[in-house]
Amino acid sequence: MSPSPAGLLPVSADHLTAALAATGVPTFITGEWSAGMPVLWVNAAFERFTGMTVEDLAVLGPNALLALVDDDPEREPAQVDLVAGRSMRRIVGMRARDGRTSWLQIDVTPLPSDDGGAHHWVGMATDVSEYVDRQAAQLASLEVERQQRADLDLIAQTTELLGDLEYPLALRDIADLLRSLVPWASFYLNDDGLQHADGVDVASPPSGRGRRHARYVPAPPGEPSTGPGDAVEGGETLAGDHVQDLLDGLVDGPVRLDLGATYPPFSASGWLSRDLRHRVVEETGAIPRSVVVHAVAGRRRVLGLVVTWHGDAQGEPPATAPAPEGEHVVTVVEVVARRAGTAIDNARLYAREHRLAEALQRAMLPEQADVTGLDVWTYYAPNAEHAQVGGDWYDLLQIADGTVGLVIGDVVGHDVEAAAAMGQLRSVVRAYAYELTHPATVLDRVDQLVTGMRVPRPASLVYATLEHRVEDDTWALDYTRAGHLPPLLLREGTVRLLSGAGGPLVGFGADPRAVSREELRRGDVLLFYTDGLIERRDRSLKVGLDTLVDISARITARDSAGVGEELLARLADAPEDDVAIVVVRVPDPATDDQVTALSPRSRRWLLPSEPASIGRARHAVLRTCQAWGLPDSAAAELVVSELVANGVLHGWGNIALRLYDTGEGLRIEVEDANPAPPVATDGHPNRLGGFGMQIVERLADWGWRPAGSGKLVWARLRAT
Amino acid sequence: MIEIATSSTTTTLVIAGDLDLAERDQFPEIAARVVGLRRQLLVIDMCRVTFMDSTGAAFLISLADSGRKRGGATVLRGADERDLFVLEVCGALELFRIDTDHRCESASQSPGTGPVQLPQRPRPS
Numbered sequence: 132m133s134p135s136p137a138g139l140l141p142v143s144a145d146h147l148t149a150a151l152a153a154t155g156v157p158t159f160i161t162g163e164w165s166a167g168m169p170v171l172w173v174n175a176a177f178e179r180f181t182g183m184t185v186e187d188l189a190v191l192g193p194n195a196l197l198a199l200v201d202d203d204p205e206r207e208p209a210q211v212d213l214v215a216g217r218s219m220r221r222i223v224g225m226r227a228r229d230g231r232t233s234w235l236q237i238d239v240t241p242l243p244s245d246d247g248g249a250h251h252w253v254g255m256a257t258d259v260s261e262y263v264d265r266q267a268a269q270l271a272s273l274e275v276e277r278q279q280r281a282d283l284d285l286i287a288q289t290t291e292l293l294g295d296l297e298y299p300l301a302l303r304d305i306a307d308l309l310r311s312l313v314p315w316a317s318f319y320l321n322d323d324g325l326q327h328a329d330g331v332d333v334a335s336p337p338s339g340r341g342r343r344h345a346r347y348v349p350a351p352p353g354e355p356s357t358g359p360g361d362a363v364e365g366g367e368t369l370a371g372d373h374v375q376d377l378l379d380g381l382v383d384g385p386v387r388l389d390l391g392a393t394y395p396p397f398s399a400s401g402w403l404s405r406d407l408r409h410r411v412v413e414e415t416g417a418i419p420r421s422v423v424v425h426a427v428a429g430r431r432r433v434l435g436l437v438v439t440w441h442g443d444a445q446g447e448p449p450a451t452a453p454a455p456e457g458e459h460v461v462t463v464v465e466v467v468a469r470r471a472g473t474a475i476d477n478a479r480l481y482a483r484e485h486r487l488a489e490a491l492q493r494a495m496l497p498e499q500a501d502v503t504g505l506d507v508w509t510y511y512a513p514n515a516e517h518a519q520v521g522g523d524w525y526d527l528l529q530i531a532d533g534t535v536g537l538v539i540g541d542v543v544g545h546d547v548e549a550a551a552a553m554g555q556l557r558s559v560v561r562a563y564a565y566e567l568t569h570p571a572t573v574l575d576r577v578d579q580l581v582t583g584m585r586v587p588r589p590a591s592l593v594y595a596t597l598e599h600r601v602e603d604d605t606w607a608l609d610y611t612r613a614g615h616l617p618p619l620l621l622r623e624g625t626v627r628l629l630s631g632a633g634g635p636l637v638g639f640g641a642d643p644r645a646v647s648r649e650e651l652r653r654g655d656v657l658l659f660y661t662d663g664l665i666e667r668r669d670r671s672l673k674v675g676l677d678t679l680v681d682i683s684a685r686i687t688a689r690d691s692a693g694v695g696e697e698l699l700a701r702l703a704d705a706p707e708d709d710v711a712i713v714v715v716r717v718p719d720p721a722t723d724d725q726v727t728a729l730s731p732r733s734r735r736w737l738l739p740s741e742p743a744s745i746g747r748a749r750h751a752v753l754r755t756c757q758a759w760g761l762p763d764s765a766a767a768e769l770v771v772s773e774l775v776a777n778g779v780l781h782g783w784g785n786i787a788l789r790l791y792d793t794g795e796g797l798r799i800e801v802e803d804a805n806p807a808p809p810v811a812t813d814g815h816p817n818r819l820g821g822f823g824m825q826i827v828e829r830l831a832d833w834g835w836r837p838a839g840s841g842k843l844v845w846a847r848l849r850a851t
Numbered sequence: 852m853i854e855i856a857t858s859s860t861t862t863t864l865v866i867a868g869d870l871d872l873a874e875r876d877q878f879p880e881i882a883a884r885v886v887g888l889r890r891q892l893l894v895i896d897m898c899r900v901t902f903m904d905s906t907g908a909a910f911l912i913s914l915a916d917s918g919r920k921r922g923g924a925t926v927l928r929g930a931d932e933r934d935l936f937v938l939e940v941c942g943a944l945e946l947f948r949i950d951t952d953h954r955c956e957s958a959s960q961s962p963g964t965g966p967v968q969l970p971q972r973p974r975p976s
Contacts, residue, residue: 742875745872745873745904746873765933766933769937773905776872776906780872822940822941823904823905825940825941826905826937
């Protein structure tokens, strides 16, 4: 049997009233809206919950219920329903008697009436505090997560920006990122005194030293300027110089800097607060009262500061303790500051090491001096695995008109110590070479000095002088050897080892040094080299020397660069050591114009980055065009001049010049260590050199590509 | 090497050797001296110029340009075809009056032919 409504016991109106009064749900009945919804009846639960009786509520006047609950933004739309006589449901906050906020879901329903108007309302309040609190907690934790993600994102972006500190506005970009957290943030670096910093000068040493931030900064308008110091004599009590403590690493920070306080004269705090009052007002229009200062710490020292202004809404906690509500901001700024410190330190240390290595390398690289009347080609290849410095060297010295000194030498080893020993030895030989002309005397003196100098490495060398005799246009060669391989003399297809005047290594010459003499004629070629050219692990030095002689006998080139090129093509296949080569050729006007078909049609030179190299490069091109029988050397000369001039002006390091005969025009390659591509400007009439690449463009097809750490610019001359 | 000679109306600049980046250091001083002489006519004698690139051209252009601003003229004599080509690429030919009748005293040294003297660097002192 199924129960039916008809079968149930009827509930009387009394029961319903009693039920309403007895239910645990706070319930109330009010009058109509237009009368201010006066509360007419409440049940016991309501009284328990609010502590108010109907009488108490009546005292509160019209809209008494509204007085009980907190204001909320949804009140207006809810009231629209009430005015229209529709039932309404919303959640309101209410301060309970114990002071806690409870959340109530209020349901207000109009009681039916004869005329259809809403004359009475019944309302019920359900306590949903637990639900609302849980939701709020969820929202809050979501907010925390979002915040953390945003912070991580900001730190990631910062890391990216710190990756390129060469960019001049790197620090400003990071400060801009921080300004998404705080109204104002900026970097200061302590490079011999505090300075506001938009970027990092990586060339400056990683110092963080200096206290010259006592410089005068004009006070903001309307404030009396008190000059370099802040304290007026006999003035108020001075605040401590927390910023200097931070810079000195006495405190880890962050510290709060009160911009209204008076600081000791010449203090970092004083300087910073003066600068900040200026800067923040200028950039935000607001007048800051206090800022938070973080240290940008490097490995050894504090390199600078990150200053953040968090706005001045909150009260001022004491110095050295940041506002607790900005906790996560402080953490983020702290992380950013620490990362910035490490990055700046690294960038500067790296730049310093790099500069040092480059300067040493440049100083150690042999240079080719031009000597009048001789065709000279030099080559130097330090073993790349050994830091690009080595113990090999050569020098060509124009001692006097018609007298040339030539030295090639080799200090054992290819490390920095070998390079340093080479540097010393090179200066010694140079100095004596200009003083004394006779090779034996020069070497004797070098021996004496080196014995006393305690050069830490054994060294070998050949020293030679070449003297021009005008009458028959011959050159007299005098040479002496200190433990070095014999030079080669190439004459008309025959090769002779100049193995005279041998002696012990430099510094071991107990007996006076000997000298050998040779007469050089037109077309003769002298070949000086270090053992790296012929030494291989898989063959003895003797075999290497024989190979060198064989190869030299087959050389057909009639220019020194060509001779060198043929040597390198056949010998320097896999050098295991540094290689230095000097080729000296006595020009022979009778045969120099003859084109030799067998010689390889490529040439290379390494030129120091100096204006004199431009003329040298032009000469090299002329000589090469002559040797290869190429017409139109005038255009080639112009192109090479512009390319090398660009390399000297804008490039870094030494300039490598290479020439190839492509069969369809001369190909010129100029390589330097600056990776930035050449620019063909539209030409700035007031700037020198703006037209260089335009000239190249008129005469040649050209392009560039990255090469090594730098770039290679090539140009192929068009047939005219 | 660059020499300055002057008469009442004319400044003559005799240039010898290479006119490139290596010579740039002396350009400002010479330009200042030429401008200071305030002659109506500037003659640039290029007979003994062995080579000129865009850097050298820029120097000549700056001379001609400052002359023109004062209402003066610049005559170029003894310039070879390549020098004129460089000036043309620089878009500056109209700044100069080219003296085509001039015959240089010494035989013109066209580059790429004959023995070429190696450029000489001064001895270190």
